[in-house]
Amino acid sequence: MKSYQKLTADVPQITESGEDDGKPLCHQKLSAWWLGGGLLTVAALLSGVTVWVLGQIWWGQHGTPPLTKCVSIPESLRFDCFPERSTVVTRELCEARGCCFVDGDWPSGSARGVPWCFYPPDFPSYTLGSLNETELGVRGFLTRKAKTYYPRDVVKLQLSVEFETDARLHVKITDATKPRYEVPLDVPPATKRAENPLYTIEFSKEPFGLIVKRKSSGTVLLNTTVAPLFFADQFLQISTVLPSTFIYGLGEHRSNFLHSLEWNTLTFWARDVPPTESFNLYGVHPFYLAMERDGASHGVFLMNSNAMEVVLQPAPALTWRPVGGILDFYIFLGPDPNLVLQQYQQVIGFPAMPPFWGLGFHLCRWGYGTSNETWEIVKAMRNFQIPQAAQWNDIDYMDGYRDFTIDSQKFGTLPQLVEDLHKHGQHYVMILDPGISSTQPPGSYWPYDEGLKRGIFINSTQGKPLIGKVWPGFTAFPDFSNLNTHQWWLENLDRFHSLVPFDGLWIDMNEPSNFVDGSTAGCSQEELDKPPYVPAVLGNSLSAKTICASSRQNASVHYNLHNLYGLMEAKATASALVKIRGKRPFVISRSSFPSQGRYSGHWLGDNRSEWKDMVCSIPGVLSFSLFGIPLVGADICGFSGSTSEELCTRWMQLGAFYPFARNHNTQDVKAQDPSAFSPAARTAMKTALEVRYALLPYLYSLFHRAHLQGDTVARPLFFEFPKDVATYSIDRQFLWGRGLLLTPVLEPGVNSVIGYFPRGLWYDYYTGSSVNSSGENLKIAAPLDHINVHVREGTILPTQKLGGSTSVGSGNALHLIAALSQNANAWGDLYWDDGESLDTFAKGDYSYLVFNVTQNTFTSTVLHSNAGATYVTVDALSVYGVREEPKTVTVNGKERPFTYLTNQVTDRQLGCAASGC
Numbered sequence: 003m004k005s006y007q008k009l010t011a012d013v014p015q016i017t018e019s020g021e022d023d024g025k026p027l028c029h030q031k032l033s034a035w036w037l038g039g040g041l042l043t044v045a046a047l048l049s050g051v052t053v054w055v056l057g058q059i060w061w062g063q064h065g066t067p068p069l070t071k072c073v074s075i076p077e078s079l080r081f082d083c084f085p086e087r088s089t090v091v092t093r094e095l096c097e098a099r100g101c102c103f104v105d106g107d108w109p110s111g112s113a114r115g116v117p118w119c120f121y122p123p124d125f126p127s128y129t130l131g132s133l134n135e136t137e138l139g140v141r142g143f144l145t146r147k148a149k150t151y152y153p154r155d156v157v158k159l160q161l162s163v164e165f166e167t168d169a170r171l172h173v174k175i176t177d178a179t180k181p182r183y184e185v186p187l188d189v190p191p192a193t194k195r196a197e198n199p200l201y202t203i204e205f206s207k208e209p210f211g212l213i214v215k216r217k218s219s220g221t222v223l224l225n226t227t228v229a230p231l232f233f234a235d236q237f238l239q240i241s242t243v244l245p246s247t248f249i250y251g252l253g254e255h256r257s258n259f260l261h262s263l264e265w266n267t268l269t270f271w272a273r274d275v276p277p278t279e280s281f282n283l284y285g286v287h288p289f290y291l292a293m294e295r296d297g298a299s300h301g302v303f304l305m306n307s308n309a310m311e312v313v314l315q316p317a318p319a320l321t322w323r324p325v326g327g328i329l330d331f332y333i334f335l336g337p338d339p340n341l342v343l344q345q346y347q348q349v350i351g352f353p354a355m356p357p358f359w360g361l362g363f364h365l366c367r368w369g370y371g372t373s374n375e376t377w378e379i380v381k382a383m384r385n386f387q388i389p390q391a392a393q394w395n396d397i398d399y400m401d402g403y404r405d406f407t408i409d410s411q412k413f414g415t416l417p418q419l420v421e422d423l424h425k426h427g428q429h430y431v432m433i434l435d436p437g438i439s440s441t442q443p444p445g446s447y448w449p450y451d452e453g454l455k456r457g458i459f460i461n462s463t464q465g466k467p468l469i470g471k472v473w474p475g476f477t478a479f480p481d482f483s484n485l486n487t488h489q490w491w492l493e494n495l496d497r498f499h500s501l502v503p504f505d506g507l508w509i510d511m512n513e514p515s516n517f518v519d520g521s522t523a524g525c526s527q528e529e530l531d532k533p534p535y536v537p538a539v540l541g542n543s544l545s546a547k548t549i550c551a552s553s554r555q556n557a558s559v560h561y562n563l564h565n566l567y568g569l570m571e572a573k574a575t576a577s578a579l580v581k582i583r584g585k586r587p588f589v590i591s592r593s594s595f596p597s598q599g600r601y602s603g604h605w606l607g608d609n610r611s612e613w614k615d616m617v618c619s620i621p622g623v624l625s626f627s628l629f630g631i632p633l634v635g636a637d638i639c640g641f642s643g644s645t646s647e648e649l650c651t652r653w654m655q656l657g658a659f660y661p662f663a664r665n666h667n668t669q670d671v672k673a674q675d676p677s678a679f680s681p682a683a684r685t686a687m688k689t690a691l692e693v694r695y696a697l698l699p700y701l702y703s704l705f706h707r708a709h710l711q712g713d714t715v716a717r718p719l720f721f722e723f724p725k726d727v728a729t730y731s732i733d734r735q736f737l738w739g740r741g742l743l744l745t746p747v748l749e750p751g752v753n754s755v756i757g758y759f760p761r762g763l764w765y766d767y768y769t770g771s772s773v774n775s776s777g778e779n780l781k782i783a784a785p786l787d788h789i790n791v792h793v794r795e796g797t798i799l800p801t802q803k804l805g806g807s808t809s810v811g812s813g814n815a816l817h818l819i820a821a822l823s824q825n826a827n828a829w830g831d832l833y834w835d836d837g838e839s840l841d842t843f844a845k846g847d848y849s850y851l852v853f854n855v856t857q858n859t860f861t862s863t864v865l866h867s868n869a870g871a872t873y874v875t876v877d878a879l880s881v882y883g884v885r886e887e888p889k890t891v892t893v894n895g896k897e898r899p900f901t902y903l904t905n906q907v908t909d910r911q912l913g914c915a916a917s918g919c
Contacts, residue, residue, distance in 0.1 A: 071122050072102030078317040080120035081229035081241050085311070085323065087538060091119050099151045100125060115265025115315075126150070127209035127230035128159060138164040138195050143178055144210050144231075152534055154235035163212075166192035168199050169335040169345055171214060175233065175240075176328040183327050183562045185307045187597055189349050200335040214333055221245050221294050224302070224333065228319065236325050236533045244318040248293035248730050250718075251301075251628045252312055254285035254594070259621035259718065259733035266314040271539045272565050272593045274515035274547055276608045276642065277618065281540045284513060284607050285594035286565040287629045288312070288322075291342055297725040298337040301346050305330040307565045307595065309544055311537040325533055326562060339721045340713065347630045347712035353599030354576070355709040356633050357586045358837030359429050360506070360603075360662075361701055362391020363691050366431075369669030370398050373413040380423065382677035386684060389691045389804075392429040393419075394508060394664070399432060403473035404439045406449050406498045416502055429505035431588065436512050436571055437477030440469055449494050453480065458487040461554040463526050468553050470516040479514055479549060482570035483557035492578040499582050506588030507575055509602070512568040513548055513593045520545035526552045530561045568593025572602040585838045590662065594631060603633025603662050611640025611667070611674075616653050617748045621733040623660060623716050632708045632715040635660030637667065644672040648750055648786065651683045655789035656746040658690040659738065661701070661715045686787040692804055693767075693791065697742070699800040699816060699832055704739045706833035710843065715739065722794075723760040726777055732758055741797030741821075741830070742767070745782065745790040755784040763795035763883065765821045770882040770903070774824075793882065796823035798830025798853040803877060815877035820855050822883035828855040834874055849874055855881070858888075 083101035084091045096103040096119035103119050126148035133142040144159040160178040165171060172192070176182055201223070204213040211227030222245060229241035249261045252268050256277040261268075269282040277283055288304040290312075304310075308326035315321075322329070334345040347353075365383065370376040376395060383390045399416060401407035408416060420430045438450050438459070445451060453459055459467040459478040467478040480487045495507075525531040525545050530552040536542060544551040544561070553560035563570075572591045579587035589602035598604065606622045609615040619636035626634040638657030639650040645667070654676065657663050667674050676687040694701075707713040714721065717737040719729040735745050735757055743764065745757035759775035766772070768791070773780065782790055793799060798821070802814040820828045835848040842848045850866040851874065860879060884902070891900040 071124070072104065072120075075102070075120065075123070076317075077116050078315060079228065079243075079319065080117045081315075081319070081321060082117040082119065082313065083121050083125075084117070084119035085313075086535065088536075088542070095119075121229055125209075125230045128233075129208040130161070130205055130210045133205070136162070136164070138166065138192055139172075142205075144175070146233075150232060150234065152232065152234040152237040156233045156235065159233055161210075163203065164192060165196040165199055167345075168196045169341070170196075170348075171199075171201055171203065171333040171335070173212065173331040173333070174328065175231075176330075177233075183308075183558055184330065185305050185327065185566070186557060187305065187350065189305075200337070201333070216294070216298065216300070216335065216337070218337075219294075219296060219298065221296070221298070223292075223294075223300050223335075228317075229321065233329070234534075236529060237323075237535045238325070238327070238329060239321060239323045240329055241319060241321040244292060244320055245294045246292060247316075247318045249290050249314065249318075249320070250292075251287065251290040251625060253287040253625045253629060254283040255279075256281070256283065256618055257621065258731070259624050260731045261314055263314045263316050263318050265316070267538050268312045268314070269310075269538045269540075270312070270565065271309040271537065271544065272513040272548075272568065273540055274511065274513050274592075275540055276610065277606060277615070277622075282538075284592045285568065285598070285604070287594070287596060287625075289346060289596065289629065290320075291339060291628055293339070293720065293724065293730055299339040299342050299724060300336050301334040301342040303332045303334070303346060303349065303596070305332065305596070308562060309537050309539065309564070323535075323537065325535055325537060339718075339724060343628060343630070343714060344712040347599075350597040350630055351600040352710065352712050353630055353632055353708050354601065355586060355843070356603070356705055357588055358698070358702060359391045360588045360633070361698055361705070362663075363389050363658075363694070364392045364394060364431070364662075364664035365390055365675055366394030366396060366664060366666040367668070367673070367675070368396035368398065368666075369671075370395060371412060373399070373416040373419050377415070377419045377422070379675055379677065380419070380428070383675070384426070386677055386688065388676050388684070388688045389695050390428060392431050392506070393423060394431040394433070394666070396433050397435070397473055402439070403435075404442075404447065404449075405434055405437075405474075406494050408501065420503055424503075429588075430502075431506040431508055431590075432502070432504050433508045433510055434575075435473055435510055436480055436482075436514050436567075437470065437472035437474065437516075438480060439474035439476070440467070440478045441474075441476045448497075449490075450478065452493075453478065453490055456486055456490055458484055458490050460549065460560065462521060462523070462550065463528075463552050463554065465554070468521050468549055469523070470514075470521050470549055471518045472511060472515060476522065480571075481555045482567065482574050483555045483563055487556075488574040488577060491574045492581060495575075495578045496582050505583070506590070507579065509568070509571055509575055509589060509591045512571050512591060513564075514567050516548050519543065519547060520550040521553075525550035528552060530559060533561075566595050569595040569598050569601070572598060573600075576601040580840065584840070586840055590633075590664075594626075594629070596629065599629070599631040599633070602631075604631050605634070605662065605664065605666075606636040608641045608668075609637050611643040611645035611649065611671075613649060613749060615640055616649070616656060617734065619656070619660075620736060620746075624718050624733060624736060627714040627716050627718075630712065632705060633662045634716070635662035635664060638663065638665040639667060639674040641666060642668050642671070645674050646750075647679050647683045650674050650679065651686050651786060652747050654687040655690040656744075656748075658694040658789070659716075659736075659744045659746075659791075661705075663694065682787070689787065690789055693789075695804055696801045696817070697738075697799070699802050699834070700742070700830075701738065702837075703800065703831060703833040706843070707739075713739075719743075719758070719760060726760050728758060728777060729760060741794045741799065743792040743794065745784075745792070747784045747789070753783065753785050754781050755790065756781050757790065759792070763821075763824055764792040765795070765882040767791035767793050767819075770880065772883060793819065793821040795821055795883070796828050797821045798828045798855065800830060800832040800851075800853070815875045817878045817880070818853060818876060820853070820860060820879065820881045822855060822881065826855070826858070826883070826885075829853065832874070 093103045128144035131143045133140045142161045158178040162174040206227045214224040225243045232239035270286045271282045291301045306324045306327045308324045310324035313321040334342045336342040399413045401409045460481045462468040551561040576587040591602040639645045639653045704715045723729045761777040799819040801817045830853045832851045835842040852863045887902045
C-alpha cells in the first residue's frame with residue numbers, strides 16, 4: 003500500500019512513477035535497491051520553495067529472505083550497526099540488534115573497514131506525520147514505534163525546515179516534548195522566507211528521510227533515506243549520501259586537505275595532544291565543504307557541541323554521530339566555494355580584523371631562561387636587520403607557573419624589555435593558561451581567592467570547585483560560560499597589564515587540558531562520565547586528559563560545553579583586551595569552535611621539527627580558512643625536537659606565507675630563531691620575511707575582505723579554479739587571495755620543485771618572467787635561498803617599500819605590481835587604515851583604493867578616503883606582460899623615466915617599471 007502526505011489545501015498535482023526520472027548518478031545507484039515497488043509523490047509549491055513528500059519506501063521486496071536482503075546491499079552502502087570499539091562483534095550480538103552480519107569468511111566482509119554488522123533495508127526508524135506551513139518553511143513531527151538498542155529513545159521528535167535565504171536551508175530535529183541542550187551561538191535570525199531558492203527538498207514519510215537537491219542541476223546534496231535515524235538521549239545518528247568524493251573541513255584533524263572516504267572515522271572532542279593522524283585534536287568544527295561533479299559547491303554545518311564522530315565511507319556517504327544535543331543543520335548552496343564560506347560565516351560570524359602588527363613576524367620559544375635572554379634575541383634580530391613585529395614569552399616568565407605573576411628573579415627586567423620593544427615599534431605577547439593554582443595559602447594569591455569568593459570556577463558534582471592538575475600543580479578551572487568570570491578575568495588582566503603592558507595574549511591549554519583524567523578525585527560513575535556510547539576519542543574516555551564530563555558550569559554540564567571552552571575563553575580575553583587597551587585585540591588560541599574567528603586566531607599546536615610536519619601544516623592552514631579563522635599558522639621550524647638548518651630555512655620560507663607567522667620551539671633543544679643559523683641560512687630567512695613585509699598591504703587588504711564578507715586569505719587552488727578537477731586534491735601549494743600562488747619546497751636535498759599551474763598566464767613575482775600554462779605540473783628551480791611566488795594574470799598587487807616596522811604610519815611608500823592578463827587588463831585594490839583602532843570600517847575611518855589597467859592605461863581610483871589616506875603614496879609601478887616596448891610613459895600627464903626588460907631565457911617580455919609614480 004502506498005501513502006502520501008498532503009501539504010496544503012490545494013495540491014497542484016499527484017504523480018505516480020516507479021522510474022528514476024533522470025536522477026543524478028548517486029541517486030540512480032540507490033534506486034535499484036531502495037525504490038522497490040513504486041513511489042507516490044506529492045508536489046506542493048510553498049512560496050517559491052518546492053517540497054516533495056515521498057510515499058512509503060519499501061526497502062527491497064516484501065518477504066525477501068533476510069540473507070538475500072543483506073547481501074543485496076553494496077559494500078560501500080553498508081552503514082555500521084555496531085560502532086562500539088570496546089566489543090568484539092559477533093553474529094549473535096549483531097542480529098540481536100536486528101542487523102545484518104557478514105563475517106570475515108565472506109570476501110566482502112574481509113575488506114578493511116567494511117562493517118560486518120550493518121543495517122538491513124527495513125530497520126525500524128521514525129515516521130513523518132503531517133507537515134504544516136510556518137512563516138519560514140514547514141514543521142512536522144516524527145514518531146518512533148519500535149525501541150532501539152540505546153537507552154532512552156526520544157519517541158516523538160519535532161522537525162523544522164526553514165528556507166532562510168535563497169542559498170541557505172535550515173533543518174532542525176529535536177525532542178518534541180521537552181527542551182534539550184542547544185549550542186548558544188549568536189546566530190542572526192532569518193526574517194523572511196526565501197523567494198527564489200537554489201534548492202528543492204523532498205521528504206520520505208516512512209521511514210523518515212529528507213532529500214535536498216540543487217534545483218539547477220538536480221544534484222542530490224543530501225539524502226538521509228539511506229540509513230535509519232536515531233535520536234536517543236545520548237546517541238544521535240543520521241546518515242547521508244554525498245554527491246562526490248571531494249569533501250573538506252571536518253576539523254580539527256591532521257590529514258590531507260581532501261578527506262579520504264575509505265571508511266574514515268573523524269572524532270570531535272577537544273583534546274591536548276601533539277597533532278597526530280587519527281586523533282581528535284584541539285578544536286571542533288563540524289562543517290564540511292563538498293565539490294560537486296560539475297564544479298558547483300555546497301557546505302553543511304551541524305551546530306552541535308557534544309562529542310561526536312563523523313564516518314566517511316566510499317559510497318560516497320557520511321554519518322553524523324553525536325552523543326547529545328540536537329540535530330541542527332545548515333546547508334549552504336554556494337554555488338561557488340567562496341560563496342559557500344561567505345554563507346557559512348553569515349551564520350557563525352565574520353572574523354575580526356587583526357591589528358596590522360599582528361601580520362608581521364613573531365618570535366617565541368619555551369625556554370628563554372630570563373627576560374634578559376629574551377632581550378638578547380630581540381637585539382640579535384635587530385642587529386641582523388631581520389624583520390620582527392612581536393616578541394613572545396611562554397610560561398617561563400611566571401612565578402611557579404601561576405597566571406598573572408612574574409618571576410621577579412629571572413624576569414625582573416620584563417617591563418623594561420616591553421618598553422624597549424614599544425620604542426622600536428614592536429609588540430609583546432605573553433601566554434596564559436586557564437588553570438588557576440588552588441594550593442596557595444589563603445590571602446596570598448588573588449586570582450584564586452577572588453575566584454573562590456565569586457564562585458566562578460567549574461564545580462564537581464558535589465558542588466565544590468573541581469580540582470585538576472596543570473602547570474602550577476593543583477588547579478581550578480574558570481567557568482567562561484559565566485559572565486561573572488569574564489569580569490574576574492578582566493580585572494586580573496587589568497592588574498597584570500599595569501605591571502607588564504602586553505599587546506596581545508596567547509591562550510593555551512584551553513581544551514581544557516588536565517594532567518590527570520577528570521579530577522584529582524576522579525569522576526562519577528553516572529552516564530555523563532560513562533555514556534552508553536563513547537565516540538572514538540583518544541583515551542577511550544571523555545575525561546581523558548581533561549575534566550569530568552559531569553562537571554557543572556553556569557550554562558550547562560561540561561558534557562555539553564567541553565568543546566566550547568576555548569571559544570568562551572577567547573571571547574572573554576578579546577573583550578578584556580578591548581577594555582584595557584582600547585585597540586583591536588590580538589589573541590591566539592589553541593582550542594577553537596565555530597565563530598572563534600570573531601575573537602582569536604589559531605596556531606596548529608605542538609608540532610614536531612620534521613619535514614612531514616611542515617607538509618601537514620598547509621592542509622591545516624587551509625582547513626582553518628574554511629572554518630572562518632583566517633589568522634592561522636603552524637609553529638615555524640617545529641615546536642618539539644631540534645630542527646636542521648635546511649629544514650628551518652625551507653620552513654621559514656613557507657612560514658613567511660602563513661597568515662599568522664610565528665617561529666616557536668620548546669625548551670632543551672637547539673635555538674631556531676633566524677639569528678641562530680649560518681649567514682647563508684640567515685640571509686635566506688631574512689629574504690623570505692622581507693617578501694612578506696613587502697606584501698603586507700596586499701595581505702592586510704585580504705584580511706579586510708575576510709572581516710567584511712568572509713573571504714579566505716590562504717586559499718585552496720580549487721576556490722579560484724572550481725572547474726579544474728586537478729586542483730581538488732592540491733595541498734602542497736596554496737594561494738593568497740586570488741592573485742598570488744605559493745609553491746614551497748617540502749622535502750630535503752632538492753633544488754627544484756614541481757608545482758601545478760592552472761590554465762592561464764603566471765608571472766614570477768621577483769622577475770616578471772611568465773609561463774602560459776594549459777593546466778599542468780611544471781618543474782621550477784628552487785635553490786635553498788628561494789621560495790617560488792607567482793602572480794596570476796590580471797592581478798595588481800599593492801606592495802610596500804621595506805622598513806623595519808609594522809606600523810601603518812611608518813611612511814613606507816607603495817610599489818604597485820600589475821600583472822597583465824592576455825588581453826592586457828589587470829585589477830587590484832587596497833584597504834588602509836591606522837592599523838589598530840576599533841571598528842574603522844564601520845566608522846568610515848579608512849581609505850579604499852581600486853587600481854585598473856586597460857588599454858595601456860593604469861588608473862588609481864580613491865573610492866573612500868579619510869585622513870589616513872595621507873599615508874598612501876605610490877613610489878613605483880611595475881607592469882608585467884608588456885608586449886611591445888613603449889615609447890613613452892606618462893604619469894598624470896607628464897612623461898616619466900622608465901626601464902623595459904626582456905627575459906633573455908624565454909624571450910618573453912617581463913614588463914615595464916616606471917618610477918616617480
